[in-house]
Amino acid sequence: MSRVRECRTPRPGVWGAAVFLVLLIAAAVFPGLLVSGDPNGTDMLAALQGPTADHPLGTDANGRDLLTRIVHGARPSLLAGLGVTALSIAAGTVIGLAAGLGGRIADETLMRLVDVVLSIPTLMLALLVITITGPGVFNTVLAIAFFMVPKYARLIRTQVAVIRRAGFVEAATSLGLTRVRIVLRHILPNAFQPLLALATIEVGAAIVAVASLSFLGLGAKPPAPEWGAMLAGGRDYFSVAWWVAVFPGVAITLTVLSITVLGRYLQRRLEGRPA
């Protein structure tokens, strides 16, 4: 009894994370609702001011309001994180299905490829791709997505290998359903279930990776209100204006923290463990 209850009622941390994420999504969709003003509006007279009533999080070297820029930064970060995850899930599903449903040779070949990619740090591989494609927001998203594929491919493959032998699949086959229909309607939906928790947590990892590459000057470029790019643009002023170094990073950390907390809560619920 109490186990079930514990499992259903989330801890306060989970509520906090959910509230923060709702705010974040609001900021990404309607930034104008939370802050007024232009994220790129400069005011040289107010350059590098500490937190005040007018500028609660201070201003940067061009007098731009940090709070406005951080709120507007929610959209590129969330879009990049979701984009990376969507792309890698799509590709991972195709590869996982091919490995799980194909013959042994397809399975072994694909899974060994997955091993190779998993053995080199994602950031290193992304850098290799960016050397070839050149920098840019789209290229960084593509590079990171490419190397997050293996995780999903492996998970889907494991799921498919189990589910294809399940009773209901056998039943569907004996009812004369087509192979495509069985895979799409019966195997895939069930294989996706454990993917949800992993995907949630990986959105956080993707946001960090994208912000890191922007900070290195390979993704979004400094005037853009993107969190990593804001830190890159403020680099020369960290010694005189701590708020320039602190607040964009707080935004990234809180976002990733909330996503992780929520992802782990989902994971526990799906596994039926106490939250």
Next chain:
Amino acid sequence: MSRVSKSRTPARHPVARRTLVRLGASLLVLWGAVTLAFASLHLTPGSIEDTLIGQSTVTPEVRAQIVADYGLDEPVHVQYLAYLGRVLKGDLGHSYQLHDSVSSLISSQAVPSLQLTLTGLGLAAVTAILLSLLTAKRSRLLRGVVSGLELVGISVPVFWAGILLLTVFSFQLGWFPAAGGDGFSGLVLPAVAVAISVTALLSQVMREGLETVLEEPFVLTARARGLSDLAVRFRHALRHVLLPAVTLGGWLFGLVLGGLVTIEMIFSRQGLGQLTLNAVTGKDLPVVMGVVVLTSGVYVVVNILLDLLYLVIDPRLRGAHEPGS
């Protein structure tokens, strides 16, 4: 037929067989990384000479020399085999921008990076062991605080941890040098930055393990023999949770290597990270290829070392190759 042989082989020499399988897998990983590097060279749009040269200007003689060196007039499979051969001999190509061979560039930058990596990992291991051993199965409040800190530690991006440490301890407090910095004082902040997420991950895994281990009967036995709580934790329980922690080792090593690029930039340190970043922005593909091949090589070596470490930690694995004894 196949069933019989399947059930017989693993029983005979489990350790030897496992080592062989792991070694084979390692070679496969290395081969895959080299192939990936080669493929990236050929997938780059434009002529391969131009890609290898990058953004520097060279004389037509040098260009002809490159074509000859890389056998660019040969069919692709011949070039591939030649590339494999060169990598096997330790020749990772030439950076025309830095006027040096990739191998010597890497080896000249490897020492500061290795120092940073090992210091960071060592710091993380010690902190995580102490943190998990001292807090597992303690009061609710303490565990709540520590697990909260662990979650924050996991979520903080490595590069921002570096920025924050730099801002607080160099710029505000002036305790450590802000840039470069030789010797120990320059190593502290970057090492801490690298260690934060690794510590959080390790401590989390080990604490979860400890909570189960401390329920085991052998712990009760040890307590009944009159051992103090700390002695039980350090002398008996620790060994059991080191194994899952070591399993994460290879992955954590990769995490740290990936973090070097941003950390070395933030602290203006020399090293592989800086070399890679400059190569990426300068489109110096031979250097980036070399670093990718090296990284996978390091990963393979680390994993073999970790495999040996298993045997040190868990004596049961050592005796396993003598069945019937």
